[in-house]
Amino acid sequence: MKHPVDVHVGKRIRHRRWMNGTTQQQLAEKVGIKFQQIQKYETGMNRVSASRLWDIAHALGVPVSFFFEGMDMAEPEAKPGDMPGDVMADREALELLRSYYAIPEQQRRRLFDLARVLSDAA
Structure with a gap:
């Protein structure tokens, strides 16, 4: 079962990678892993170790804390016309x-x- 923190971190990896115009393959090469592992991180299927998250942050040009931004925010109940909770996904x-x-x-x-x-x- 996916842990919500792993899913959130994965979404933030995907978001930053996409905003940089970096492919999964390019990120994987910078970090020294296979692109399939990046896929698993981005979906939350696999947890990212601290050292790997450090490498990913360096490769994407952000502090490690970037991947945890927004974690402590409670999800309010959506009303018609509201933006989706995870618009950056x-x-x-x-x-x-x-x-x-x-x-x-x-x-x-x-x-x-x-x-x-x-x-x-x-």
């Missing part, structure tokens, strides 16, 4: 975020203002 949301930051700053600000107006109208 949603591939579409991550693609949108990555695309958003690829837009030049002035245009990005205009897009942000448009999105705010549209959400207020909904």
Whole structure:
């Protein structure tokens, strides 16, 4: 049975890897393991040892604490219109975020203002 902490850490590994544009194979090579092991970490099927988490953090350019951020937050009951509890695990949301930051700053600000107006109208 998967432990919630292992699942959370795995999601954070996947999130950071994806935001860096790093493949499972590339991360595995940096850490010195097979990509299948990265898959198992990301799904929470296998626990990540402290030393391996240290290596992964170094390879992804984050402190080890990054992987535990958000663990102590209680999940509030969802209401219609609320964002999903783990929006950073949603591939579409991550693609949108990555695309958003690829837009030049002035245009990005205009897009942000448009999105705010549209959400207020909904």
